[in-house]
Amino acid sequence: MATTTRGLEGVVASKTSISSIIDDQLTYVGYTIDDLAENASFEEVVYLLWNLKLPTQEELDEIKKELADNMEVPQAIYDHLKSYDLKAVHPMAALRTAVSLLGVYDEEADVMETEANRRKAIRIQAKIASIVTAFARIRKGLEPVKPKKDLGYAENFLYMLNGKEANEIEIEAINKALVLHADHELNASTFTARVCVATLSDIYSGITAAIGALKGPLHGGANENVMKMLLEIGEEDNAIPYIEKKFANKEKIMGMGHRVYQNGDPRAKHLREMSRQLTKLTGQEKWYNMSIKIEDYVKEKKGLPANVDFYSASVYHSLGIDYDLFTPIFAVSRTSGWLAHILEQYADNRLIRPRAEYIGPDTQQFVPISQRG
Numbered sequence: 120m121a122t123t124t125r126g127l128e129g130v131v132a133s134k135t136s137i138s139s140i141i142d143d144q145l146t147y148v149g150y151t152i153d154d155l156a157e158n159a160s161f162e163e164v165v166y167l168l169w170n171l172k173l174p175t176q177e178e179l180d181e182i183k184k185e186l187a188d189n190m191e192v193p194q195a196i197y198d199h200l201k202s203y204d205l206k207a208v209h210p211m212a213a214l215r216t217a218v219s220l221l222g223v224y225d226e227e228a229d230v231m232e233t234e235a236n237r238r239k240a241i242r243i244q245a246k247i248a249s250i251v252t253a254f255a256r257i258r259k260g261l262e263p264v265k266p267k268k269d270l271g272y273a274e275n276f277l278y279m280l281n282g283k284e285a286n287e288i289e290i291e292a293i294n295k296a297l298v299l300h301a302d303h304e305l306n307a308s309t310f311t312a313r314v315c316v317a318t319l320s321d322i323y324s325g326i327t328a329a330i331g332a333l334k335g336p337l338h339g340g341a342n343e344n345v346m347k348m349l350l351e352i353g354e355e356d357n358a359i360p361y362i363e364k365k366f367a368n369k370e371k372i373m374g375m376g377h378r379v380y381q382n383g384d385p386r387a388k389h390l391r392e393m394s395r396q397l398t399k400l401t402g403q404e405k406w407y408n409m410s411i412k413i414e415d416y417v418k419e420k421k422g423l424p425a426n427v428d429f430y431s432a433s434v435y436h437s438l439g440i441d442y443d444l445f446t447p448i449f450a451v452s453r454t455s456g457w458l459a460h461i462l463e464q465y466a467d468n469r470l471i472r473p474r475a476e477y478i479g480p481d482t483q484q485f486v487p488i489s490q491r492g
């Protein structure tokens with residue numbers, strides 16, 4: 120049997136037309152992330168990932184309308200979210216459970232035809248924003264805010280989160296963050312989604328599994344931990360001694376390092392610049408300054424670059440968002456990529472079933488329980 124590769128590093132496990140990472144350059148369907156971050160709306164990117172082409176104005180208007188029209192969730196989802204232990208439940212656990220529950224209320228959940236899966240993709244992408252924002256409000260004792268049909272995706276997200284329409288700067292920041300996080304080749308959560316649906320399980324199962332994988336701190340969960348670290352550090356002067364202590368304890372610095380990028384994550388520079396601008400605007404420059412110090416120090420001492428999660432922390436914090444909502448926001452965006460990969464997997468499916476190299480004991484004789492020492 121072939122030898123194992125720890126963590127499947129370097130293993131090419133699938134073909135895809137959705138996104139690629141070549142020589143530290145990220146593209147969605149051939150468009151560079153730099154171009155998309157500067158120019159595209161999130162809805163344009165959703166269309167691109169699902170159709171492998173940029174939309175015409177008419178197509179963009181249509182997908183925007185479909186998303187806005189489908190954002191409301193069944194009352195049962197709100198009731199369920201309200202039933203949790205609101206002080207204890209992490210928003211990612213709430214999201215994972217609520218998306219699974221959403222499948223129970225979708226009559227087409229197990230209909231596997233392509234068009235039905237596309238309709239479900241719209242519904243899931245639309246409703247996931249409502250679930251995240253509803254839970255954020257419910258746990259504060261506030262009523263969920265229903266989406267407005269005339270608002271774009273980023274605008275609606277902020278409207279449902281804050282209960283008031285956002286300003287241009289906030290909308291632009293969230294839109295850009297959603298574009299930057301939308302897809303990333305065969306990352307752990309996308310691979311999870313593909314493995315799940317390759318058994319011909321349904322789309323809700325695939326997204327629920329992917330949310331579970333994104334939640335971990337080595338993946339999407341890192342952004343929340345970056346903010347916790349910055350808050351713990353508190354002041355710029357504490358940053359280097361704090362990191363030195365982490366190194367001495369052989370602890371990882373959240374938001375640093377990446378399996379695929381050797382010379383830096385191309386998304387980080389966009390978030391770094393957003394962090395600079397937003398922290399300046401809100402008079403909270405210390406989070407940006409602290410982040411820069413940490414990034415430079417970790418790069419110098421360990422050669423590790425910042426990843427997408429590092430500066431997204433100070434960006435979301437500047438927008439007044441609670442840190443345990445950072446990973447759910449990542450999930451809202453990445454749902455577009457997960458759905459694209461699920462549709463691609465269904466279109467040319469084969470069960471994903473690798474082998475394991477057995478390293479346990481040689482064949483043993485069964486010993487009756489009365490004779491075991």
Ligand SMILES: CC(=O)SCCNC(=O)CCNC(=O)[C@H](O)C(C)(C)COP(=O)(O)OP(=O)(O)OC[C@H]1O[C@@H](n2cnc3c(N)ncnc32)[C@H](O)[C@@H]1OP(=O)(O)O
Nearest residue numbers: 336337338339341370371372373374375376377378426428
């Ligand atoms: C959206 C995303 O998912 S981006 C990634 C988000 N995750 C994080 O930011 C968590 C922190 N980073 C990490 O844990 C890692 O860099 C990962 C998981 C992202 C990728 O790492 P891998 O390719 O699996 O590398 P691995 O974890 O094996 O680390 C290799 C070496 O670099 C070190 N290293 C890697 N990342 C870090 C880090 N952030 N801080 C300190 N040391 C690190 C490891 O300790 C290890 O050192 P060793 O060889 O002396 O034992």
Ligand SMILES: O=C([O-])CC(=O)C(=O)O
Nearest residue numbers: 302303305306307378427
């Ligand atoms: O690709 C990865 O391993 C993790 C990552 O950056 C992402 O999912 O955006």
